[in-house]
């Protein structure tokens with residue numbers, strides 16, 4: 001059985017018999033569209049026939065047990081997977097209609113449009129200021145006044161300005177883990193991306209810092225499209241608009257978060273969110 | 279029933295503790311042995327040489343008269359050799375390390391090169407002397423000037439610098455370069471701004487230790503024919519020269535002719551040791567000061 005789903009200006013055929021993403025209707029614009037994506041690490045088939053539209057200015061959560069390919073999928077969206085030499089891909093990912101997996105799309109450009117926040121806070125061993133200024137500088141901005149402005153704007157955007165404004169010249173390693181992670185978010189904002197990818201951004205943080213980052217994500221989605229991998233089901237339920245459930249490299253179910261958590265259509269999704277495995 | 283039986287454990291306890299303590303004593307003795315040998319060596323050198331060290335000895339010209347001989351020529355020679363060795367090994371060493379760690383595809387060729395660099399580090403230094411004699415002194419016709427000696431010693435310590443720099447680069451955590459790539463930086467921007475600054479203390483430490491190895495070497499310099507004659511002070515890298523270890527070598531050789539030469543050799547050893555001590559301490563200070571904390 002096969003149904004046709006209208007999303008924005010594209011039509012995608014989705015075969016529901018193999019439990020592909022279920023009906024996700026929306027008039028929202030699609031930022032990232034993934035079609036028949038397969039990915040191998042050498043012989044390991046890590047992503048299998050992924051079809052997944054990601055919508056603009058929403059929070060899309062990716063959940064699933066360890067090793068199911070969440071990080072791999074996220075890193076495919078900004079082609080960070082290419083840092084692993086054995087990676088091969090097939091299929092198509094379009095970003096605002098442009099095919100990103102082809103060599104003609106320069107990764108440097110893609111990663112300027114699509115920022116990333118990592119699992120473990122990873123500030124550079126530099127000052128707070130230099131951490132934020134790094135992005136604008138590598139993209140060729142030399143004017144000190146403009147960089148100053150970007151630094152302040154980004155730190156404000158990540159709600160950490162008040163905590164660090166008097167110590168911008170201090171080493172970022174003096175910050176707490178939660179502050180470091182917000183600094184990393186600010187550093188990503190400084191390259192003014194459209195999309196922010198976050199790979200379990202709160203898994204190394206205490207509950208209070210986690211709460212701050214969740215609030216921040218809610219604010220950021222006014223201006224950015226966010227894709228977040230999370231291990232924490234409550235977190236997905238709290239902050240995301242849509243949720244994709246991954247299992248063994250496949251998308252088992254993809255729907256509005258409410259639907260996924262209250263009325264999942266696949267048994268495995270239900271088992272997972274009710275904590276029966278994973 | 280419990281597998282860990284308390285009475286059994288008690289029975290074996292004394293034996294275990296005895297073994298524990300004996301090994302502690304054994305390792306302590308090994309350390310003490312090393313320290314004693316070192317102490318005797320230094321004491322010997324100091325008693326023979328210390329009273330001979332004075333400003334005239336440091337700043338004086340070479341002379342066959344033991345009471346008038348000085349080592350300024352050798353000090354300057356060693357200095358100019360360092361002026362050649364330091365930049366050559368740093369530039370080539372860091373360059374090779376960057377290529378091998380960050381650009382070369384991991385595979386057969388890369389591991390072949392890697393193995394050979396490790397092997398080169400173990401080649402006897404006299405072999406490098408022969409290489410230097412063949413290439414720099416004869417084929418390129420430099421003669422036995424500072425440049426030839428410096429390049430020969432550079433070849434000798436290059437493997438050490440490359441390996442140290444590779445280790446320093448490898449120890450820069452992946453998550454830092456990922457952060458940089460993740461913001462759209464190119465590979466070169468990431469290397470220049472993130473990887474090299476983080477690796478620099480390790481690279482410098484390795485380079486200084488290699489430098490101190492180079493200035494203590496004698497064999498390769500004898501092979502390329504560095505004299506300890508009454509030559510003028512070297513004023514640059516194109517001059518003929520002698521170096522501290524050469525000076526020590528010739529004075530020791532001739533101490534059967536003139537007894538005081540043995541004291542002069544000892545005094546020169548003190549100076550060389552002091553120099554090495556300063557270099558090695560600098561390396562340690564750099565390492566501690568920039569102790570990485572990510």
Ligand SMILES: Nc1ncnc2c1ncn2[C@@H]1O[C@H](COP(=O)(O)OP(=O)(O)O)[C@@H](O)[C@H]1O
Nearest residue numbers: 041044046065066067068069070071072073084
């Ligand atoms: N660099 C890599 N090399 C080889 N296999 C990898 C690599 N990274 C991940 N994998 C494999 O790909 C699969 C998916 O991993 P990952 O995307 O990290 O899962 P998740 O983030 O959902 O825990 C796993 O089986 C993992 O072992």
Ligand SMILES: [Mg+2]
Nearest residue numbers: 070071072199
């Ligand atoms: Mg992961």
